[in-house]
Amino acid sequence: MSTSVEPRDPQATPEGEASQPTSVGRGGELVFSTISTVSGLSILAILAAVAFFLVLLAAPALTSDPADLPYGEFWQWVAPFAFGTVWAAVLALLMAVPVAIGIALFISHYAPRKLANGLGYIVDLLAAVPSVVFGLWGINALAPAVMPVYGWLNKAFGWFPPFAGGVSGTGRTMLTAAIVLAVMVLPIITALCREVFLQTPKLHEEASLALGATRWEMIKQAVFPFGMPGIISAAMLGLGRALGETMAVAMVLSPSDQISFELLTPNGPNTIAANIALNFPEAFGLGINQLIASGLVLFVITLAVNMAARAIIASRAEFSGAN
Amino acid sequence: MSKRIDIKNLDIYYGKFHAVKNVSMAIPARAVTAFIGSSGCGKSTVLRTLNRMHEVIPGAYCTGEVNLDGTNLYGKGVDAVAVRRMVGMVFQRPNPFPTMSIKENVLAGMKLNSKRISASRQDEIVEKALSGANLWNEVKDRLDKPGSGLSGGQQQRLCIARAIAVEPDVLLMDEPCSALDPISTLAIEDLIHELKEKFTVVIVTHNMQQAQRVSDQTAFFNLKAVGEPGELIEVGETEQIFTSPEHEDTERYITGQFG
Amino acid sequence: MTTRYSEKSPETGAESRQSGDEATRKALVSGQLPSFTPIATLVVSIVVVAGVLALFGSFGIAMTLVLGFVTFLVVMRVLSHVVEGSRRAADRTARYVVTGAFVLALLPLLSLLWTVTSKGVQRFDGEFFSSSMFAIVGEGGGAVHAIWGTLIITGITTLIAVPIGIFSSIFLVEYSNETPLLRKTASVLRFFVDVMTGIPSIVAGLFAYTLFSFIFGAGYKSGLAGAVALAVLMIPVVVRSTEEMLRLVPNELREASYALGVPKWKTIVKVVLPTSVAGIVTGVILAIARVIGETAPLLMTAGLYTGMNTNALQGQMTTLPVFAYYQYVTPGIPQEPYYARAFASALTLIIIVMALNAIGRYVAYKFAPKTGR
Numbered sequence A: 001m002s003t004s005v006e007p008r009d010p011q012a013t014p015e016g017e018a019s020q021p022t023s024v025g026r027g028g029e030l031v032f033s034t035i036s037t038v039s040g041l042s043i044l045a046i047l048a049a050v051a052f053f054l055v056l057l058a059a060p061a062l063t064s065d066p067a068d069l070p071y072g073e074f075w076q077w078v079a080p081f082a083f084g085t086v087w088a089a090v091l092a093l094l095m096a097v098p099v100a101i102g103i104a105l106f107i108s109h110y111a112p113r114k115l116a117n118g119l120g121y122i123v124d125l126l127a128a129v130p131s132v133v134f135g136l137w138g139i140n141a142l143a144p145a146v147m148p149v150y151g152w153l154n155k156a157f158g159w160f161p162p163f164a165g166g167v168s169g170t171g172r173t174m175l176t177a178a179i180v181l182a183v184m185v186l187p188i189i190t191a192l193c194r195e196v197f198l199q200t201p202k203l204h205e206e207a208s209l210a211l212g213a214t215r216w217e218m219i220k221q222a223v224f225p226f227g228m229p230g231i232i233s234a235a236m237l238g239l240g241r242a243l244g245e246t247m248a249v250a251m252v253l254s255p256s257d258q259i260s261f262e263l264l265t266p267n268g269p270n271t272i273a274a275n276i277a278l279n280f281p282e283a284f285g286l287g288i289n290q291l292i293a294s295g296l297v298l299f300v301i302t303l304a305v306n307m308a309a310r311a312i313i314a315s316r317a318e319f320s321g322a323n
Numbered sequence B: 001m002s003k004r005i006d007i008k009n010l011d012i013y014y015g016k017f018h019a020v021k022n023v024s025m026a027i028p029a030r031a032v033t034a035f036i037g038s039s040g041c042g043k044s045t046v047l048r049t050l051n052r053m054h055e056v057i058p059g060a061y062c063t064g065e066v067n068l069d070g071t072n073l074y075g076k077g078v079d080a081v082a083v084r085r086m087v088g089m090v091f092q093r094p095n096p097f098p099t100m101s102i103k104e105n106v107l108a109g110m111k112l113n114s115k116r117i118s119a120s121r122q123d124e125i126v127e128k129a130l131s132g133a134n135l136w137n138e139v140k141d142r143l144d145k146p147g148s149g150l151s152g153g154q155q156q157r158l159c160i161a162r163a164i165a166v167e168p169d170v171l172l173m174d175e176p177c178s179a180l181d182p183i184s185t186l187a188i189e190d191l192i193h194e195l196k197e198k199f200t201v202v203i204v205t206h207n208m209q210q211a212q213r214v215s216d217q218t219a220f221f222n223l224k225a226v227g228e229p230g231e232l233i234e235v236g237e238t239e240q241i242f243t244s245p246e247h248e249d250t251e252r253y254i255t256g257q258f259g
Numbered sequence C: 001m002t003t004r005y006s007e008k009s010p011e012t013g014a015e016s017r018q019s020g021d022e023a024t025r026k027a028l029v030s031g032q033l034p035s036f037t038p039i040a041t042l043v044v045s046i047v048v049v050a051g052v053l054a055l056f057g058s059f060g061i062a063m064t065l066v067l068g069f070v071t072f073l074v075v076m077r078v079l080s081h082v083v084e085g086s087r088r089a090a091d092r093t094a095r096y097v098v099t100g101a102f103v104l105a106l107l108p109l110l111s112l113l114w115t116v117t118s119k120g121v122q123r124f125d126g127e128f129f130s131s132s133m134f135a136i137v138g139e140g141g142g143a144v145h146a147i148w149g150t151l152i153i154t155g156i157t158t159l160i161a162v163p164i165g166i167f168s169s170i171f172l173v174e175y176s177n178e179t180p181l182l183r184k185t186a187s188v189l190r191f192f193v194d195v196m197t198g199i200p201s202i203v204a205g206l207f208a209y210t211l212f213s214f215i216f217g218a219g220y221k222s223g224l225a226g227a228v229a230l231a232v233l234m235i236p237v238v239v240r241s242t243e244e245m246l247r248l249v250p251n252e253l254r255e256a257s258y259a260l261g262v263p264k265w266k267t268i269v270k271v272v273l274p275t276s277v278a279g280i281v282t283g284v285i286l287a288i289a290r291v292i293g294e295t296a297p298l299l300m301t302a303g304l305y306t307g308m309n310t311n312a313l314q315g316q317m318t319t320l321p322v323f324a325y326y327q328y329v330t331p332g333i334p335q336e337p338y339y340a341r342a343f344a345s346a347l348t349l350i351i352i353v354m355a356l357n358a359i360g361r362y363v364a365y366k367f368a369p370k371t372g373r
Helices: A014-019 A022-063 A074-110 A113-128 A131-157 A174-198 A202-210 A215-244 A247-252 A272-282 A286-322 B043-049 B080-086 B102-113 B119-132 B152-165 B182-195 B208-214 B238-243 B248-254 C014-028 C037-055 C061-084 C086-123 C126-130 C144-175 C180-197 C201-216 C223-248 C251-259 C264-292 C296-301 C320-329 C336-367
Strands: B005-014 B017-027 B032-037 B060-068 B087-090 B170-174 B200-204 B217-223 B230-237
Touching: A022 A286, A022 C144, A022 C180, A022 C201, A022 C223, A022 C264, A074 A113, A074 A174, A074 A215, A074 A272, A074 A286, A074 C086, A113 A174, A113 C086, A113 C336, A131 A174, A131 A247, A131 C061, A131 C086, A131 C320, A131 C336, A174 A215, A174 A247, A174 C086, A202 A215, A202 B087, A202 B152, A215 A286, A215 B102, A215 C086, A215 C201, A247 A272, A247 C320, A272 A286, A272 C201, A272 C296, A286 C180, A286 C201, B005 B043, B017 B043, B017 B217, B032 B043, B032 B208, B032 B248, B043 B170, B043 B200, B043 B217, B043 B230, B080 B087, B080 C014, B087 B152, B102 B119, B102 B152, B119 B152, B152 B170, B152 B182, B182 B200, B182 B208, B208 B238, B217 B238, B217 B248, B230 B238, B230 B248, B238 B248, C037 C061, C061 C086, C086 C336, C126 C144, C144 C180, C144 C223, C144 C264, C144 C320, C144 C336, C180 C223, C201 C223, C201 C296, C223 C264, C223 C296, C251 C264, C264 C336, C296 C320, C320 C336
Parallel strands: B017 B230, B032 B200, B032 B217, B087 B170, B170 B200
Antiparallel strands: B005 B017, B005 B060, B217 B230
């Protein structure tokens, strides 16, 4: 990043203030630094409160007699939803990551420079769409559109377990939910990959081209090795998003409560987040505690994924010093 | 193995900016040609048109002819990728691929062309290229270590090894010593002397002593004023350019009066 | 013209030179597919696939495009392999796949905009923006209460999150270097802001629910509770974007100000913040755009009310996303008016969010300090 010594905004130069008595400044200094520090600490307090209240209200779900729990024994109840959460997110990622890498490459290395920014903005528009709108689109446009494809997949590849079983009559299956999730995490993965690809040192790209590499060979030789840690962390952050997404899944998926890998049947288990959204308004008593405890499970899963992503980004920071 | 280059009426542009005007010159085979001139006069730009690396920069293009043994590099049907394979390039800053070992770096160009190279053939190529770059003795015990772990001068010779491993006919060098210390510079200059036995070498340099030491032919570029396109002022045998230049600007430049 | 040809030129036999030149030409010039080939192949592939599918009676637009594109890739690969060689064939395939990926991403965007717009305009009328759902069954009614709810809840969220977020980033950037304790605090804070960024929105909702039911008794729902849930989501976004912007302010500016005897806080207020204000405003606007579409946390905190409620402290309050959700998933009979209202809300929401994004980017573009390269 380039830095400039010149103040850019003449209004911002403090010449006028220089003559003011500093005693006023000292009082202001104390107030201002205190406000800043307290704000910072308040964030820690908020997080502590989040942890405290969630654990406090989740605890009864784990300590009560399973017979008293409206949804049954906690771990048995939450297991299919935890599975559904991870399964849907992983499926979404499998679809989103290759496409995101393709889009990012298109913008960074194929599209004309003048268009690149505008094209990036178009993909970013997808990120701006609220999840409830994705839900409406998933039910109304996507589900009907994929139904014939599902029928065909089932007929042609029914021997492959995820495509087996009786195809849902509504199209609102695990695969549809995963496609919606894939579209939702696409912009964030694309944006991060694009940044990383654009940072590939010109030196290495030119070294490759000068050896007689085609553009694609140059990308394999110079861009991907450089960007790999970035791609991985982008995928992990996308995974974190997909795990926590609620409304799109709640609306699109017509869920079950069993563990099933079937993608085209109505047997797909719900995700934790969607399950909370669907059941919370009517929940009461220990049911609320159970739902909160499941939210805690979700939080732990997301946290683990995000931590892993940060760790990779951090290791990348050292790596890029190679040049 | 080595080829001559004839440049005819070459005009080079970056978008609307006319960078170099009407260059015509011949670059003989099996000799070192040096491009000298002040900063921004377009000598590196001309160099980059000799293997079509110029067009990698968005908006850059050129008109005129660059003939490699009679074939215009900008003619119809000419594949830029094939050109670059035949005309290798070494850059100002050493740029070995950071994620590859020394051996992989040397083989990087070869692997583009033939997917499967037998292990013994690989070793052969690596030794030949590294010996050709006077680097073999220094790295033969650590071929599997990353190339970025070498010193700057060694990295630059690794890049030369990588460029000559694909057996090009012409080797372009864009200020190959400007980022190096004096001892590494000497090593590279010695190497250039050997390289011209096999390759046509074109070197851009800021250093007039270096041009005098390594080259057989020297071309002097200059620009009339900032914003004007660069021009080829004079080209001739190195000795003649440095002892009795025909053009006044050349004399002023080599005697250090500007630039 | 001062250009001269060098006299020196290697003496080679004319004959061997001729054959060498021919070899060079052969090596450099390779077969090239005419430039219209890809487009022609693409059109032909799609038409042929459409024909074949129609023959088997399973024609579908999505299917045709996908299979047509795959056919195109295969045909081009073969053609290019034969004419141009395997390496350039691979290069072409990569180019088309990458371009295809971009087009593929446009499809859901266009489909989504089309679906929402075509179904949303039906009720995108005066009544929608002037009446609430109070005592409305079936047709008519509107979302004015939800729009007010959205504005109030988002407004309170912004009032909570922006000061905390901006002052926290001032702490992180300007004050955290003063003592070892502060440095430690700052690194802990940075870590937890990262953690906070990853909180799923539903968990933020659960938090606000538990907090408020702890204070006001179980089942308490209000606009304020919703705003607190959204603030938990918004704070880390504001902190991160503001911190990034403050770091872009060059240290020379601060030092120039200190050198004139200006105290630190005045330097921040008069120099640092004005320099980075465009970036901070953009970050805040994009953060608002992000939370304004949140649904899940509000289901459990702000609840649902059919009439107008402008009191954030008392009574449930509906926002646009929640309204759209409930109109769609719990329709009355007949369903159509409910669905129409859901899509009209979705359309309104998309317009608001896109407008916020456009404004944010415009601010960033218009007022950004020019970075001299």
